[in-house]
Amino acid sequence: MTNFDNYAKSAFTVDNIIFGFDEGDLKVLVIKRGEQPYENQWALPGNFVYPNEDLDTSANRVLQELTGLKDVYLEQVRTFGAVNRHPMGRVITVAYFSLIKIKDYKLQGTAALSQKTEWVSIKEAKNLAFDHDEILEACFRRLKRRVKMRPVGFELxxxxxxxxxxxxxxxxxxxxxxxxxxxxxxxxxxxxxxxxxxxxxxxxxxxxxxxxxxxxxxxxxxxxxxxxxxxx
Amino acid sequence: MTNFDNYAKSAFTVDNIIFGFDEGDLKVLVIKRGEQPYENQWALPGNFVYPNEDLDTSANRVLQELTGLKDVYLEQVRTFGAVNRHPMGRVITVAYFSLIKIKDYKLQGTAALSQKTEWVSIKEAKNLAFDHDEILEACFRRLKRRVKMRPVGFELxxxxxxxxxxxxxxxxxxxxxxxxxxxxxxxxxxxxxxxxxxxxxxxxxxxxxxxxxxxxxxxxxxxxxxxxxxxx
DNA sequence: GCAAAAGTGTTCTCGGTACACCCATGC
DNA sequence: GCATGGGTGTACCGAGAACACTTTTGC
Structure with a gap:
């Protein structure tokens, strides 16, 4: 998200909420922001969608840049587009969640090396940047429902x-x-x-x-x- | 969707799939397109999101311009963003569906007066413009699920x-x-x-x-x- | 009186839930 | 031998599914 001005006044991003399971606890991957806005606050991973990139592809890219993983469970949840959700302009974001086997996770992606990332318990993931509390909650609700209706728990x-x-x-x-x-x-x-x-x-x-x-x-x-x- | 060029190269729209129930049949409102692309083909109602407009507000506006109705059931379904889904540029669309009491519907909105609109049975709504077949199918699947879990049928x-x-x-x-x-x-x-x-x-x-x-x-x-x- | 849809109960089956004790291992 | 979690069966209850006849109205 460095050259914000390169993007049109209306832009769209994907956020990819990455869930893992460890020590009997559901965790979510968060990133410490290294720049404005919300510098030094924890946020959910995401990035701008490239002009020639499908949404799902973009969400997979977020994941891969962070963890090196591909071919994992990925599901679109909802799009968040409140006018003022991003302080620097109109940015809507398409929220996805991923389920990964946390043991497979290695801090190896390009993004992971340059940013501080952390697994936090879903219970403790609060006060995130932007509207990310709301996004996380929507994803978690979706996961609860999904896990009852589809055998996706195994992905974790x-x-x-x-x-x-x-x-x-x-x-x-x-x-x-x-x-x-x-x-x-x-x-x-x-x-x-x-x-x-x-x-x-x-x-x-x-x-x-x-x-x-x-x-x-x-x-x-x-x-x-x-x-x-x-x-x- | 007249001044396409006024919008940034990346733009976003909302499509609002409007369901009604009549004569024992579930129907969906379609519009005959009066311009390129897909001129003279049937499409689902939608429009560009204004810069200072929330997504839900925009979806409500589509509905109101067509039917004059407001305060109706509205639900976001999913966002469609395949790179080539719109022939004139990168346009992602956030799909919503609405449930209306079809008897309340009057051809009175500004949009309805200038465009040919029609209720078609869900079974016959095929070969729509853009990726609207896919969008309609996703909305219909969502409606099926929703109607089992929430008392929304009454809205129809x-x-x-x-x-x-x-x-x-x-x-x-x-x-x-x-x-x-x-x-x-x-x-x-x-x-x-x-x-x-x-x-x-x-x-x-x-x-x-x-x-x-x-x-x-x-x-x-x-x-x-x-x-x-x-x-x- | 006949056509047409409204209204009404019982039985059976199956899946969900509640519940307590013995087993295999490491130390 | 003891602490720790693994592994197992039965009885009860309630919801869903199958199923057919009488009632009220307009014509």
Missing amino acids: LPRKFTLTELQHLYEAILEPSKEIDKRNFRKKILSMKILVDLGEAQEGVAHRPAKLYKFDKKKYEKFVAEGYIFEI | LPRKFTLTELQHLYEAILEPSKEIDKRNFRKKILSMKILVDLGEAQEGVAHRPAKLYKFDKKKYEKFVAEGYIFEI
């Missing part, structure tokens, strides 16, 4: 995961307070037949080791084609 | 309506094929306690006259505050 977990990890993920996203019943959760998720028991187990834990599973996307897509509707 | 009906009319509305939106069971539908909708029996009946029909109901928004909002979740 390592390829191999335990049922308890999966349950904690749902608890962190859906109801940061209320717990899910373990037996009912397992019964339900296993009855869907979209998880594969890898025949492996956790190692080095000071308790009975949990079985490892992976999400079987092919099988899920086959079920969908047959009319199956995921719901949790 | 007259203030007083019969249960059969309401049922036909849901049938038209949800499954243009499959019928809903009359008894189950009535049981469900009445059990919600958000309809008021007006103590009036249809007149002049050649069969047993149906009771008239109205939607009790206050009551619905009270239930929501108590944790009630509408679902159909």
